[in-house]
Amino acid sequence: xxxxxxxxxxxxxxxxxxxxxxxxxxxxxxxxxxxxxxxxxxxxxxxxxxxxxxxxxxxxxxxxxxxxxxxxxxxxxxxxxxxxxxxxxxxxxxxxxxxxxxxxxxxxxxxxxxxxxxxxxxxxxxxxxxxxxxxxxxxxxxxxxxxxxxxxxxxxxxxxxxxxxxxxxxxxxxxxxxxxxxxxxxxxxxxxxxxxxxxxxxx
Numbered sequence: 490x491x492x493x494x495x496x497x498x499x500x501x502x503x504x505x506x507x508x509x510x511x512x513x514x515x516x517x518x519x520x521x522x523x524x525x526x527x528x529x530x531x532x533x534x535x536x537x538x539x540x541x542x543x544x545x546x547x548x549x550x551x552x553x554x555x556x557x558x559x560x561x562x563x564x565x566x567x568x569x570x571x572x573x574x575x576x577x578x579x580x581x582x583x584x585x586x587x588x589x590x591x592x593x594x595x596x597x598x599x600x601x602x603x604x605x606x607x608x609x610x611x612x613x614x615x616x617x618x619x620x621x622x623x624x625x626x627x628x629x630x631x632x633x634x635x636x637x638x639x640x641x642x643x644x645x646x647x648x649x650x651x652x653x654x655x656x657x658x659x660x661x662x663x664x665x666x667x668x669x670x671x672x673x674x675x676x677x678x679x680x681x682x683x684x685x686x687x688x689x690x691x692x
Contacts, residue, residue: 490545490546491520491544492505492517492520492542492557493521493540493542494519494520494521494541495521495524495540497657498540498541499651500540500541500554500592500596501540502650502653503541503554503558503646504543504558505686506646506683507557507561507562508561509681510569510570510682516564522542524540535550537552543561555589555643558643559571569641570641570642570643572585577636580634581636581644584644585642585643585644587624587627588647589647591621591651594620594621594624595617595654595661597613598614598617598658599654599658618660625663625667629667629670632669632673637673638673641680649687649690650687653689674691678691679691
């Protein structure tokens with residue numbers, strides 16, 4: 490199988506973390522995709538041009554990190570990242586959605602800064618900076634939830650990848666003013682898969 494992604498994509502990082510968590514390194518080749526370029530060869534692989542993109546042995550392609558991570562988790566018939574059954578399942582889904590909402594907003598902000606200065610939208614940037622601040626405050630409390638401190642799950646993975654963006658986005662900061670979130674990030678950084686792919690999470 491092949492996983493097409495970029496080095497900096499947080500969504501691609503989640504798929505790569507899942508590969509390590511499930512011990513699939515020998516079954517999946519991780520290939521660099523060239524995106525946001527006219528006539529990129531990658532568009533022949535995935536017409537949408539989005540990453541990550543997983544190609545199965547039979548040629549079937551999967552897009553969206555949530556779908557890819559779920560597929561990889563189920564490959565061995567022993568999924569570890571499914572939401573629990575019962576009331577905790579809804580709590581787990583709520584936390585994963587909360588983390589993904591923060592990641593989506595910061596990704597919009599980050600992509601806006603990649604544009605040429607005269608093409609950037611100050612309105613969008615200001616909106617996403619304000620959203621990130623609100624979400625950081627929200628997570629200072631929500632990270633205390635037992636589901637964020639038990640068995641490694643998708644909510645934890647998504648939030649860890651999101652917080653790691655601090656090292657690439659100067660105006661996004663959570664350390665110093667959010668001690669609970671900082672301590673949580675430092676603990677997450679010790680997990681082998683995150684230590685390998687998110688080496689700056691604890692800095």
